[in-house]
Amino acid sequence: MYNSILNTPVEFIKGIGPNRADVLKKDLGLFTYQDILSHYPFRYIDRTKYFKINEINFDSQYIQIIGRVISKKVVGEKRTKRIVAVFKDDTGLMELVWFQSLKWVEDNITVGVAYVAFGKPSLFNGTFSISHPEMELYHNKIAGRGNLTLQPVYNSTEKLKKFTLDSKGLQRIIAGLLDQVIPQVEENLPHYILSKYQLCDKKTALLNIHFPKNQQDLNAAERRLKFEELFFIQLQLLHNKQLRQLKFKGVKFDKVGEKVNRFYKEFLPFELTNAQKRVVKEIRIDTQRGVQMNRLVQGDVGSGKTAVALMSMLLANDNGYQACMMAPTEILARQHYASITELVTDDLVKVAILTGSTKKKDRTILHEQLESGEIDVLIGTHALIEDKVQFKNLGLVVIDEQHRFGVEQRARLWRKNTIPPHILVMTATPIPRTLAMTLYGDLDVSVIDELPAGRKPIETRHLFEGQRLRMFGFMKQEIAKGRQVYIVYPLIKESEKLDLLHLEAGVEQLSYQFPRPDYQISIVHGQMPNADKQFEMQQFIDGKSQIMVATTVIEVGVNVPNASVMVIENAERFGLSQLHQLRGRVGRGSDHSFCILMSGNKLSKEGKVRLETMVRTNNGFEISEIDLQLRGPGDITGTQQSGVLDLKLADLAKDQIILSEARNTVIELFETDPQLEKQEHSSLKAHLQKLERGISFDKIS
Template sequence: MFANNLDTLLVYLKGVGPKRAELLQKELGVSTYAQLLEHFPFRYIDRTRFYKINQLNPDLPLVQVIGKIIGKETVGDKQKKRIVAKFADDTGVMELVWFQSLKWVDEHIVKGGAYIAFGKPVLFNGTFSISHPELENYPRQQGLTGNLTLQPIYNSTEKLKKSFLDSKGIQKLIQLILELHINEIRETLPGYVLEKYRLISRKDAYRHIHFPASAAMLQQAQRRLKFEELFFIQLQLLYNKQINSLKFKGAVFNNVGKKVNKFYNEILPFDLTNAQKRVIKEIRIDTQRGAQMNRLVQGDVGSGKTVVALMSMLLANDNGCQACMMAPTEILARQHYQSVVDLVKDDLVNVAILTGSTTKKQRTLIHQQLEKGEIDILIGTHALIEDKVQFKNLGLVVIDEQHRFGVEQRAKLWRKNNIPPHILVMTATPIPRTLAMTLYGDLDVSVIDELPAGRKPIDTRHFYESQRLRMFGFMKQEIAKGRQVYIVYPLIKESEKLDLLHLEAGIEQLSYQFSQPDYQISIVHGKMSNTDKQFEMQRFIEGKTQIMVATTVIEVGVNVPNASVMVIENAERFGLSQLHQLRGRVGRGAEQSFCILMSGNKLNPTSKQRLETMVRTNNGFEISEVDLQLRGPGDISGTQQSGTIELKVADLAHDQVILQEARNTVIEILNEDQLLDKPENNLLKNYLHRKNQGISFDKIS
């Protein structure tokens, strides 16, 4: 996307050299001119505003003052030696102080000279001072790139600063590259796209994002580069999706047979919601096209995704295919298995479970039955992707909470059949629309946005530490009604860094309030063996214990309709998405359920906003949008395996309109020119060709 000169290594740029080049690579990950040009400023300082000395206050970050040097002297000796200048305007006098480069200051900063002083004002003994100010002659010279209206501020590091590559140092390098190579920045977007959205040229965008002539030009530069970044993400996602639909054929599920019909008409104990019916219909259409289905089903906690997945798997069975469902944890896999077995009864289909704790004897039997086609539905964990697990005819793969699996792990399942199986991805983590369009832009998206009839909204309350006894009293009231309670802690043992009420201390405290034999407590955490976890879970499920104390291991996969209270300790330490998932463990029965968010007495503004959001709404999609605003896309999308998109200039929390414009444009282009064969789309085809061959974004010219 840049000309060859911009692919030059930074070591060859004047003022860099081998040591600085190595440091820039290690600290910022930039090694070429082009990569440094894409190290965009993270904020700008308005150099058009000037302060009078009597307007200064110590809370101001950086200021500009016009004045004259009315006196200058050297103070102290040896290490304490410094130069102090008296700097005056028509409202008062302040000090400019230098501790380094004293000889240069002594020679070049002259008494009687008029300057613009720029820096951080500090108040000491009633007098303001600026240490090591940036000084410019006043009036400013015209036409210099460095004399800016909006000064860019770049991210740097301590190591870079020690090599004089602070924000100002980086700015000088970028300034030099632009002065030498501005005309070599090539256009990447077709002319008709630039014209339609009135986007400035790429060359002008790079000039004005680093050295904006005005606030208006900065805005145009940012809009152009954001559009470009989001456009090419969408182009790759949608083009690859289109190619895959042409390339990968899928089994055709034309037959809605006895398994689906019997389950729906005779076995299903409740009516499907309209949202569930709509999503099942979308899956039916997908599986009749003869191309591999790739569909994401989003549904809030308790919206009935498991039933949708089950009916899709029964559809595969009716068409002579096997189906499997992969879950990220054994607890969740067993929960799905139990739910499916309870729903289908024993005679409709043969359902099996395969996890890390499946015995060797059971495993061998499952392998044999799978290859013979005797197992209709297999549910399990990562154990499903092992090479030994072979199906007779795998037609549908359901992946639950897919962000917890790596790309290669998922691909192993897809390769377990000659015809790639249809893919149904499910998540109970509501995904903001902008994030879904980028992380899952190559999938068709279905949303189950309706809860089953009779479900009461969970009553969420926020208690401070000072209200703990009140919380214990509330728990006792609910237990007296025959209900059960979860208490979730973020840590197992006390952390030196985080002063949290951890699980072990919590159990000790609970034992005073809820003593035996009146109360029984289950304990579940990630350090326990699967056997011990299952034993404790089962006690709680059977009602033998009234309280389950746990870490976030119960975030997904626990379904106890009688549990009506979820207490989340140190709730301020959890993200909104996780709080919402935990809250979803209750509210599964007909009775009113409660979620109590316990926090310290002092909260920062972000934590307070999170907890207030939880109290205000049960809507997972509304919560996810707030979460995106507070945390950013990287954190929300989960683990490193999720393929988080790292954006250089666009911001998914604030650039929804630009993202939608970019996506719509790509859709229009691909509708009219499926394989990008038209001459006006050569730039785009070239981009995809290079990108898909693994050549870096920067090397496309």
């Protein structure tokens, strides 16, 4: 069995046993030999360099010094008892201090003897000292080699430290395990791939990631293991895509008929952008092939994804099929329903909406019309996946902001037709290319990278707290022109931990600056009942209130073309992606629109970068790349739970080239050997069969 020894439970490692194994499993999620060997160091201490005492400063990290112990004494009593040694080299003096293992220090550290002292210095009473240094007898040869050269440092926990499994303890365990298993570790990448990308073999990589002799060996090990990690993610994603294409036949949309043509010629109130036309064409080609389409359409806020989705649904209708569109919230579902019913009439296509608040009487009628085929397009929330919702002939499913739905929720829509419907996934959250290749690597990706004609760029300004009156004055100017304003807060009530201008205090301040009856203020936040939220939003949509004060509940789903100002309070507390989404709530009409980022005077380095980025650019894809570098992949689209992004070494923000190499390699591999029948691909086939729980390639037809 391929590398079966690596599946051995951790309790069988020498020196672990059941109690330590239990803590390793609970605290670090390490269950097998493989898990232990994949618990890579998070940094390395350079033991090849030696410092002089007069070179120590406040910024010094771990250092090693060659010197002589010139005195040693016991200081204090009971709890304060410690041993303090004076350590001297040719540039000065420092102290070495031990609070524990005092008997060992008394017996083994000898005055007058030369040592190499290693540790992290700190300043106490004007003198630098090292607490609990590692001590090694000095001899001439040691200065040339250091100790363990690049010493690995491992993540541990307080509980593990009680079991002597701190970084040093883990280092010993891993060293022993490597000695035991390295001879049996098998290569899991074909030789031609290693040769093409000049990657070291698996055994060498494992040895050098944990105990590198130099930086060059460490770099080679990291590159090899990052490639392997990304390669196997891509192998699984592209295999799933290939499997689905072979396994799931798709309905054919053979013709472009009356509904699409009439809509394009008579109903569409604007000219499609070239980007929209390109994406519609890609969908058209996909749906003709007789294979289930799985396409992701990503486009910036306001890029016209809804029009593309509607034309795709009309294409399904033209070919005798129904279509549905699922949104994550009722607000967003109703927004889509309003947008689509503004663009079409009942004589062209019958559109219906189904949400959690749809009345029972209306549901009964809707279910009947859906099963008879009278309804062409159904828009809704999670309510669409209920078993009671049955279509006559569902041919296309559009999923908006799909990262907010679970895999099982999406799959339940697939099962509403004998032949699985085509899937069109839409997101207004621009996704960095590297993240799209991993998170959505099994989908075909379309990008709408062009805004409709007439859309004016939103002007973004950053103001500090001291400029608040200036901001209020600007709001009054815009309201006087007949426009409306959003104000978004990160919190509803005051927090003891976060000194933020919260929504309740904000409303109080605004009520003073914008008194009734001259101004009306709507308030919307997540803790309000749905009916109250809908009422307040409708007041704003109808223009009966000039200011909407809200939490991020309005991030998606509110479309008020007359709103020209978005004020974001404590903007430094928001992520870039969220700031960009909020900004996209304005600029939806023909008026010049503004986004005002309010912040405190003290900004973190990251906070400053985020606000400067927002002021500098409106390009969502550029913003998403910077967001990835600042935050990492986990938070950008709420994908912490996806599993796909459980990366041990690779960094999607930094390893774009390695990811591209890995993906291209897998694409070429499946082109030349789609069922992995060649001998050199046997380990890859075994890996996939293990992941697919024993599905045999030979059974795919």
